[in-house]
Amino acid sequence: MTSIDTGIREFLESRVEAAKAKDIDRLMSHYSPGIVYYDVVPPLRFAGTDEVRGNFVRWFDGYDGPISLQTHDLDVAVSGDVAFAHMLHLDSGKRTNGLETSIWVRSTVGCRRSNGAWLITHEHISLPIDMETLRAWFPPEV
């Protein structure tokens, strides 16, 4: 692993730590002003930091306390000032309705480096859908 790899991996880890802590300012510091974000929830895309921030706050507000976010099967590609990564997240916690939930999501992150600092310019989070029922699909216990 090169030092560049280490840098982007630390950056991605910092993204997850900020989300787990529901620290919106620290989390938003990872995103480019031009961020284009495809989330689990509608609409098709969120564009710019105002829309993305509002959507993160909505997500945080759904949890009573911190969010547990495990990262699995991380893979990172980096060359020069562009990188992308994909991973699975197991997103768990106590919802504000009192229920404990645990959901596997797929996560893809695209980054560019400017003046030595990485920023996320694109992110894509989703669940699979059963196209017969048009309902979200959840894996059996893994």
Add this chain to the structure above:
Amino acid sequence: MTSIDTGIREFLESRVEAAKAKDIDRLMSHYSPGIVYYDVVPPLRFAGTDEVRGNFVRWFDGYDGPISLQTHDLDVAVSGDVAFAHMLHLDSGKRTNGLETSIWVRSTVGCRRSNGAWLITHEHISLPIDMETLRAWFPPEV
């Protein structure tokens, strides 16, 4: 736009043309043996060309005739031998059940270049989900 930009854009265009023509061999020629694919449909991930090919054939078999695939809001980042792109696709056609369908999907593609040739090492396609109903969400007419 640099010549490298042009190369990756032509490669991405070729991916779409192969899918529209339902030319499975040409389409698969765009994918790395180590492809990790997150699709609209389950499971969470498809890994390797055998799983990805099988899933493309399933997709093709759902259409009676060619697939119309419009690309909107394409953005490409490239540096050295790594690139990623995101776009919306309007995926339309006549299904084998006789219905004409038209679905907006979000598409993210991660590529690496080896020996001068680009290959897709990661792809992520999804629809948003209404988390109240856990059903797929479709945008109003756009």
